[in-house]
Amino acid sequence: MRSHLLNDTTTEHYRRSVTEGVERVAAKLAATDRPFTGVTVDDLAPRIDAIDLDQPLRDTTAVLDELEDVYLRDAVYFHHPRYLAHLNCPVVIPAVLGEAVLSAVNSSLDTWDQSAGGTLIERKLIDWTAARIGLGPAADGVFTSGGTQSNLQALLLAREETKTQDLAKLRVFASEVSHFSVQKSAKLLGLGPEAVVAVPVDHDKRMQTVALAHELERCAEVGLVPMAVVATAGTTDFGSIDPLPEIAGLCEQYGAWMHVDAAYGCGLLASLKYRHRIDGIERADSVTVDYHKSFFQPVSSSAVLVRDAATLRHATYHAEYLNPRRMVTERIPNQVDKSLQTTRRFDALKLWMTLRVMGADGIGALFDEVCDLAAEGWKLLAADPRFDVVVEPSLSTLVFRYIPAAVTDPAEIDRANLYARKALFASGDAVVAGTKVAGRHYLKFTLLNPETTTADITAVLDLIAGHAEQYLGESLDRAC
Numbered sequence: 001m002r003s004h005l006l007n008d009t010t011t012e013h014y015r016r017s018v019t020e021g022v023e024r025v026a027a028k029l030a031a032t033d034r035p036f037t038g039v040t041v042d043d044l045a046p047r048i049d050a051i052d053l054d055q056p057l058r059d060t061t062a063v064l065d066e067l068e069d070v071y072l073r074d075a076v077y078f079h080h081p082r083y084l085a086h087l088n089c090p091v092v093i094p095a096v097l098g099e100a101v102l103s104a105v106n107s108s109l110d111t112w113d114q115s116a117g118g119t120l121i122e123r124k125l126i127d128w129t130a131a132r133i134g135l136g137p138a139a140d141g142v143f144t145s146g147g148t149q150s151n152l153q154a155l156l157l158a159r160e161e162t163k164t165q166d167l168a169k170l171r172v173f174a175s176e177v178s179h180f181s182v183q184k185s186a187k188l189l190g191l192g193p194e195a196v197v198a199v200p201v202d203h204d205k206r207m208q209t210v211a212l213a214h215e216l217e218r219c220a221e222v223g224l225v226p227m228a229v230v231a232t233a234g235t236t237d238f239g240s241i242d243p244l245p246e247i248a249g250l251c252e253q254y255g256a257w258m259h260v261d262a263a264y265g266c267g268l269l270a271s272l273k274y275r276h277r278i279d280g281i282e283r284a285d286s287v288t289v290d291y292h293k294s295f296f297q298p299v300s301s302s303a304v305l306v307r308d309a310a311t312l313r314h315a316t317y318h319a320e321y322l323n324p325r326r327m328v329t330e331r332i333p334n335q336v337d338k339s340l341q342t343t344r345r346f347d348a349l350k351l352w353m354t355l356r357v358m359g360a361d362g363i364g365a366l367f368d369e370v371c372d373l374a375a376e377g378w379k380l381l382a383a384d385p386r387f388d389v390v391v392e393p394s395l396s397t398l399v400f401r402y403i404p405a406a407v408t409d410p411a412e413i414d415r416a417n418l419y420a421r422k423a424l425f426a427s428g429d430a431v432v433a434g435t436k437v438a439g440r441h442y443l444k445f446t447l448l449n450p451e452t453t454t455a456d457i458t459a460v461l462d463l464i465a466g467h468a469e470q471y472l473g474e475s476l477d478r479a480c
């Protein structure tokens with residue numbers, strides 16, 4: 001069994017094993033002509049159930065054959081141009097190389113004595129990101145597992161900075177289309193169910209600052225504490241960007257912590273054309289960035305940044321066995337002092353490899369391409385009488401709904417759209433997402449693949465229309 005331990009004596013085994021795995025994936029990617037096979041849970045579950053984990057196959061080739069059957073064949077492939085659903089991007093090769101290196105070396109970024117150079121690489125990337133945001137000389141931050149954790153940590157710092165003991169008095173303001181991790185965080189932080197105030201959005205799905213001002217004023221009048229305003233720079237559904245400068249002004253006026261959830265919109269930090277769309281982000285107290293959404297990084301790769309490094313102390317605990325207090329005076333950089341996690345992946349390496357190989361402009365150009373594609377897609381949808389499209393994209397998302405000429409019942413239109421999404425998924429021809437707008441079912445394209453073309457968009461719209469029509473035809477037959 002020792003032959004499986006990766007060390008100085010097993011490098012040949014390591015090379016062979018990993019190469020064999022890479023060959024399989026490469027062959028799979030080359031041969032995949034659809035984003036999904038349409039496999040169902042009922043098809044797949046028995047195959048996985050049948051595997052006895054106490055009966056190892058021993059042989060790597062046999063295990064990869066088995067993996068083909070239980071995973072690779074039916075996986076959802078985000079690199080495919082017709083994967084148009086969730087905020088999960090195709091990945092760039094330098095980052096995948098970084099992933100291979102980081103798991104083999106297996107640094108843990110909690111303490112310097114487990115990561116050495118890794119700690120400094122992560123810190124440099126944090127400084128780089130903070131500088132791109134414009135957070136100023138006292139900024140700092142840390143890599144996290146994702147936007148959910150980044151939002152949680154930001155709101156933890158905001159809560160602690162209020163110095164309010166009575167948690168029932170704290171209020172967090174976020175737009176009605178902000179990410180649900182704001183509510184989850186509030187719950188985890190011990191705030192009450194009414195703590196998160198949903199601020200209405202305008203026609204473009206951006207937070208209405210007049211309504212925010214009104215809510216903040218009301219909060220002050222009744223003696224509640226405005227703990228934080230969460231501005232979203234790239235909402236999950238619409239990619240809409242809240243008016244950051246106005247929100248910053250209101251946060252200053254009412255003494256609220258300004259958190260910008262740029263999990264999605266952070267791609268604009270590297271953009272060559274659209275960086276101005278997130279102007280005002282530099283006034284934030286904290287920012288969430290998900291490199292695994294718009295920097296073409298593999299999951300996970302995310303960070304939380306803060307304007308004032310000192311605020312990260314709210315996540316600091318010392319333990320003799322790990323990061324004794326004396327290490328601070330010895331100037332030993334232990335990233336665990338800033339993180340909610342202890343053992344932590346060296347995810348930063350993926351971004352490092354990406355920037356060193358492609359440069360930030362390379363990433364920004366790819367993100368610009370998907371924003372441009374979304375603008376083209378919007379024109380197609382707006383000109384197509386078969387569809388109702390919700391907002392002109394600020395990033396790369398399109399929310400729309402099939403509206404058959406002959407049907408007026410909105411519930412029947414809902415069912416046709418739901419059916420179309422399901423049928424498309426089952427066919428594997430394309431994968432699209434869904435959401436609700438004003439109580440009605442809509443479909444969603446999240447365009448994160450520069451390889452997707454307007455021809456793909458047109459083809460998928462035709463497929464959707466075809467499935468919806470089929471549903472409506474059958475529904476008419478059923479009624480007769």
Ligand SMILES: Cc1ncc(COP(=O)(O)O)c(C=O)c1O
Nearest residue numbers: 087146147148179234236261263
């Ligand atoms: C705006 C926004 N914030 C936060 C998140 C959560 O990020 P993660 O899935 O990386 O935890 C998402 C995820 O889609 C998001 O869209």
